[in-house]
Amino acid sequence: MLPFTRPSIGEEEQTAVRGVLASGWITTGPKAKAFEEALADYLGGGVRVLAFNSGTSALEAALLAADVGPGDEVIVPAMSFVASANVVLRVGARPRFVDVDPVSRNLSAVRVEAAINPNTKAIMPVHFAGRPVDLNPVYALAAVKGLVVIEDAAQAIGTRYRDRPVGAFGNPVCFSFHPNKNITTVEGGALALADHSIAKRLERIRFHGIEKDESGNVQVSEWGGKMNLPDVGAALGLAQLPKLDGFNARRRELAVRYLERLPSHPSLLVPEDVPGHSWHMFCVCIDYSALGTDRTGFMAALAEHGIGSGIHYPAIHLFALYRRLGYAPGDFAAAERIGEQTLTLPLFPGMADADVDFVCGALGELLGD
Numbered sequence: 001m002l003p004f005t006r007p008s009i010g011e012e013e014q015t016a017v018r019g020v021l022a023s024g025w026i027t028t029g030p031k032a033k034a035f036e037e038a039l040a041d042y043l044g045g046g047v048r049v050l051a052f053n054s055g056t057s058a059l060e061a062a063l064l065a066a067d068v069g070p071g072d073e074v075i076v077p078a079m080s081f082v083a084s085a086n087v088v089l090r091v092g093a094r095p096r097f098v099d100v101d102p103v104s105r106n107l108s109a110v111r112v113e114a115a116i117n118p119n120t121k122a123i124m125p126v127h128f129a130g131r132p133v134d135l136n137p138v139y140a141l142a143a144v145k146g147l148v149v150i151e152d153a154a155q156a157i158g159t160r161y162r163d164r165p166v167g168a169f170g171n172p173v174c175f176s177f178h179p180n181k182n183i184t185t186v187e188g189g190a191l192a193l194a195d196h197s198i199a200k201r202l203e204r205i206r207f208h209g210i211e212k213d214e215s216g217n218v219q220v221s222e223w224g225g226k227m228n229l230p231d232v233g234a235a236l237g238l239a240q241l242p243k244l245d246g247f248n249a250r251r252r253e254l255a256v257r258y259l260e261r262l263p264s265h266p267s268l269l270v271p272e273d274v275p276g277h278s279w280h281m282f283c284v285c286i287d288y289s290a291l292g293t294d295r296t297g298f299m300a301a302l303a304e305h306g307i308g309s310g311i312h313y314p315a316i317h318l319f320a321l322y323r324r325l326g327y328a329p330g331d332f333a334a335a336e337r338i339g340e341q342t343l344t345l346p347l348f349p350g351m352a353d354a355d356v357d358f359v360c361g362a363l364g365e366l367l368g369d
């Protein structure tokens with residue numbers, strides 16, 4: 001079975017993890033610090049990076065450090081992984097959803113501007129599947145309106161925007177290193193800060209609110225959670241990071257091959273290759289009903305060919321939790337269509353060209369080409 005994703009774990013990673021396990025110190029320590037420094041270098045230097053135990057906790061900490069809370073709204077795209085909105089609820093604020101572009105699946109400054117109201121405190125652009133959001137207009141709008149931008153770059157490690165890495169200039173920018181991401185720490189995440197001044201506060205939020213003075217006395221003056229990345233995961237990440245650009249180059253080759261070989265068919269909408277895309281996922285839309293089937297049937301037929309596929313994602317505002325906030329079908333046409341039609345095809349660096357050709361052939365057959 002060809003899965004839709006698979007982490008690329010080599011000898012280097014296994015040796016690195018074994019080294020930590022044998023070292024006597026397996027939770028947060030020297031490897032986590034080294035991973036933070038290596039990530040900051042990767043992002044071009046100048047930024048401060050803090051490692052977290054998930055992308056979700058990095059986002060939650062970023063919201064708390066921006067003092068987003070009850071009474072505030074955060075603008076979130078209706079098409080993303082549900083974590084993007086859940087973290088907003090978690091800090092006591094409300095997500096204000098906006099629709100996305102049907103092809104890029106990203107929000108735009110125009111849509112964000114229309115959703116701003118007196119309660120808006122922050123904007124959360126999500127770089128869907130590794131495709132960069134057009135950030136300049138979003139940051140320009142945020143500056144004019146006095147809003148915070150918290151980038152959900154969970155899917156975007158290695159993504160570039162106008163020739164700079166995502167994470168090199170935003171404040172804060174949150175990454176995930178879940179096993180399906182372009183590099184992994186098993187579970188894990190990180191937050192990149194151009195403005196180092198909030199780093200100390202984020203460190204406290206990350207670990208029980210604890211701060212130490214020069215004499216080693218401990219003080220707790222605000223709430224903190226348990227969000228630190230253990231060294232076992234950090235060692236894995238340290239071994240993965242030097243391979244990231246190679247992984248992403250291979251992802252792009254495979255994506256371009258898909259784009260060249262997928263049949264052109266009225267029921268199939270394919271993604272676009274744009275500069276800086278890190279090709280975290282290859283997501284198409286299929287009009288299943290026009291083919292006389294539904295997504296479950298289509299996925300089962302692919303599975304019969306030995307091809308795994310995924311659904312990224314149902315539109316967030318239509319989940320029961322968010323309908324209770326007043327959202328309903330018809331609110332965001334593009335996100336809803338993507339939610340109904342999306343299908344993630346296999347894409348990971350360990351795939352062969354022939355795997356892509358095989359998937360394209362099977363899709364052609366199922367589309368009736």
Ligand SMILES: Cc1ncc(COP(=O)(O)O)c(C=O)c1O
Nearest residue numbers: 054055056081083154176177178
């Ligand atoms: C867009 C988006 N945001 C947030 C997250 C949460 O990251 P994690 O799974 O590391 O908590 C993910 C992970 O899948 C994601 O894709």
